[in-house]
Amino acid sequence: MTNLKPTRNINKCKRKNYHHQFKCVPKEILTEILARVASSSVTDLINAKACCKEFREAASEDYVFEHATIDSFPVIPWKINHGASSFLERCKKSGNPEALFRQGMIDYFSTLKYDSGLKFLEKAASKGHAEAIYVYGMILLCYGGDLRNNGVKLLSDLKRSKSSLFITECRKKVKRIVWSMWVNNYIIGIGPAEEEEYTNRRPCTHHNTKALCSFTASQTKNRTGWTSSLEDFEDDPLSCDSCLWELEATLFCKMLRTGSYRP
Incomplete structure (x- = not known):
């Protein structure tokens, strides 16, 4: 230290x-x-x-x-x-993005201070802290409704400004922080009960085309589980952001429960 x-x-x-x-x-x-x-x-x-x-x-x-x-x-x-x-x-107190991000993680996922945790994560995200944007976007997406749309936009902007390798590094850092603390909050919204619903949902219509997006097509062909990485969709014009981040949110929530991003 x-x-x-x-x-x-x-x-x-x-x-x-x-x-x-x-x-x-x-x-x-x-x-x-x-x-x-x-x-x-x-x-x-x-x-x-x-x-x-x-x-x-x-x-x-x-x-x-x-x-x-x-x-x-x-x-x-400690x-x-x-x-x-x-x-x-x-x-x-001086608005250090990393300090705000860490406090947000502790408050939201460990000490169950949801409002405080969200405020810290939002403030860190507004300062451009990538991991804060990732986690805050995941939480908004899991909440659904208009918040979900805001989460998709945040995450999609992050994906466009960074490489898939950078997103992978975000995952690793978030996982290390989760491993270092006692997790009490696994986010209500996406969990084991919802996975079957996502897998068996209707074809994606976000593209307003007759073709299925790559995400939905892959799930139609493979009903055994989720694809495990963002890289599969990084350069695929037929995969829509909404479906991509639904996948990532599911993996994120699994990571909170198990410590692993694997499907």
Whole structure:
């Protein structure tokens, strides 16, 4: 886990030199510099803060915490010191997308704070956090109605802007987080009882054509279960987004129950 204490010994003479070098630099520029440092390494940020008063003051801005990487911190902070806990809390309050996403996952799927969880996930998604968009879209899709349509749009926009490999990485990260916590909420909406209904449903008409979309056609030919990956539909113009994400939602809910995306 990241050490929140300086790892370099900086003597008073060097600190004095740093102070003179950055004294005339506008604070906005120093804040931008430290935000970029924080986005790649919290350790480097801590070391930078120890250099001089100007860096220390600039590093206290919300903008720096908003852009800080927290990948080295555990998702479920069972055993972390007060300094690390305070740092993560400051990141969340500053609107750090990863911090918001993690809190949303914990609230919605573990502590059963549904409204709070959705708000955190929605906020992280609005900041472009890919995994938050994926999970938030899955939840909306499972709710049905107009929320389902919003979920399909969110997920389809994500799919168009990213590669299938990226979506696969989203899956892996979400699964790791689910494995790290006690899951109490498996989402009501798509589960074992609904799978037969999806498999035996009427042909897809989203394309307004006589032809079945590839998703429906594949399910007509193979009634034994679901196709296991998005890649099968990545470059297929005959597969509609609505059917594709219904498939993914089913796999997502299975993952919550079993820890696996396999059908």
